[in-house]
Amino acid sequence: MQTVILAAGRGTRMRPLTDRRPKPMLPVADRPLVAHTADAAVEAGATDITLVVGYEADDVRDYFGDERAGVPVEFAVQSEQRGTADAVRAAAPHLDPDEPFVVLNGDALYDVPSLSTLYEGTPAVGSFRVDDPSSYGVLDTDDEGFVTGVVEKPEHPPSDLVNAGAYVFPAEAHGWLDVDESDRGELELTDVLAATCEAYDVRGVAFDRWLDVGRPWELLEANEWKLGELEPRIDGDVSERAELDGPVVVEEGATVRSGVVIEGPVLVRSGATVGPNAYVRGHTLVGENAKVGHAVEVKNSVLMEGATVGHLSYVGDSLLGRDVNFGAGTKVANLRHDGEPVRQMLKGELVSSGRRKYGVVLGDGVKTGINASLNAGVRIPTGGTVKPGESVLYDRIDGDGDGA
Ligand code: TTP
Known part of the structure; x- marks a missing residue:
């Protein structure tokens, strides 16, 4: 039809x-x-x-x-x-x-x-x-x-x-x-x-x-659904000293270095590199030419094309736009201390994501300095920067709100 x-x-x-x-x-x-x-x-x-x-x-x-x-x-x-x-x-x-x-x-x-x-x-x-x-x-x-x-x-x-x-x-x-x-x-x-x-x-x-x-968290849910349907396949270059558990796809042209642990479902796209010594957990998309470096843990996240999380970072339940770059030691919070669902600003209103675990949404080209910390539910605009050691507690899109 x-x-x-x-x-x-x-x-x-x-x-x-x-x-x-x-x-x-x-x-x-x-x-x-x-x-x-x-x-x-x-x-x-x-x-x-x-x-x-x-x-x-x-x-x-x-x-x-x-x-x-x-x-x-x-x-x-x-x-x-x-x-x-x-x-x-x-x-x-x-x-x-x-x-x-x-x-x-x-x-x-x-x-x-x-x-x-x-x-x-x-x-x-x-x-x-x-x-x-x-x-x-x-x-x-x-x-x-x-x-x-x-x-x-x-x-x-x-x-x-x-x-x-x-x-x-x-x-x-x-x-x-x-x-x-x-x-x-x-x-x-x-x-x-x-x-x-x-x-x-x-x-x-x-x-x-x-x-x-x-809404942004629904993009995480969409990836949870579709990554879960992938047939495991290793076409890229995976070190003998990497450990891959569960459904993992490593596309041709992707590299997984030694000391890496990947727990599927995870898709590592062409041109991407993971490791050495990184931990990539379930429902993560490592996009084309993206990089997950040494001592980085990524969980339930989408790293779009060219996004780089180079060293000593944690990324949980987050969406990183194209060419985002994390300074060493940048950490994402994805849980509230009171255990309530994380909220996010949407069109000027604070809205519940319905998710207990929810991190950040970063526009293309966002750069963070070393030891930056990003609070749960925060969005940072395209091309935005975070200073070294800075703690981003509140949403930064259009100044349309004051809380996460
Ligand atoms: P919406 O989700 O209502 O609109 P949107 O995609 O622009 O998102 P937002 O509200 O966040 O700005 O649209 C539902 C679907 O219909 C979606 O697939 C887009 C499509 N659509 C059009 O193609 N033309 C239109 O004029 C509208 C309103 C929607």
Whole structure:
């Protein structure tokens, strides 16, 4: 079925990681986030893919080219982010108006068997069961279990099924894309779904696994998921005196030196070096050309391309942007003394990450001096510096808050 993947978002909640790249291009294990969406779509039955791009569009274009696993890929530009219905409207010239179409959010991970079930019939909407749906769009259903609509952030949720941003629309819906602006000033795909629910019995397909990747800690969760699925493989240069336990992938061109202990799931990408004498623990991505040096411990973290943690450092539950450089002895805190979930500033508000263990989010090119210490939940902007011996207790993005 023809498939539209929405990848035009600015990803402001992911700042500073999205200062220079669109959110769908953030790394999740061995490929960008949106590549997981596209690959799941191909496996589920996409016959052609239109990627809607906007912010930093060339990054997405350059990565995909004109096909993915034999399925043709085209690009539609949404120049202004006016909402998800507007994004699909931008894709319309690439679609066959006489055929149904699938729409997927390009910043979500879907499990393939569930997505395949979604592709099996028209119309349908994907959902995911959560304990507290009140902060999501929640599906309302009739007595027969068909979806009647989506209620945004309801005080009294009509079900525990949240909208997973995955839809199969009938051909008629091509004519229903001109929706009115919603209360929050956007042109929303849920209004196209509402029109579809009026005309059709819409199936709700509950996904077994799903993850919306909108906030920085969700990028850690996405990597936890996808690193856990990697098949162990050693193509790089690994010292006989290194110890690799559990699922570990060392790509061709990567080096693991003596005295290193790696506990998978861990992916060491091409050009990266680990060690000597480093300890890399589960769910860590050591990105292309990144370096983890002597007496460094890294746990449950993402080191993007070229990030360097050279000597005597601890990095836990953290996201390090491209070419970040840690001075010797830099330490990251990832736990509050009161054991409460670590909080982080997001769009001017202090938000709970829901994680007891959560470290820092550093923009591309951040440099720390020797013996710097970084408090749990702190973000440092792209190109930011931390002085030697400095303790960064509070968030540094736009001065938008005073606490972590
Ligand atoms: P959101 O997560 O709501 O928006 P975003 O990605 O810009 O993130 P943030 O709120 O942090 O700024 O978007 C959901 C999906 O829809 C995502 O895949 C991006 C896509 N999208 C578009 O392609 N065009 C749009 O106009 C909007 C609003 C979203």
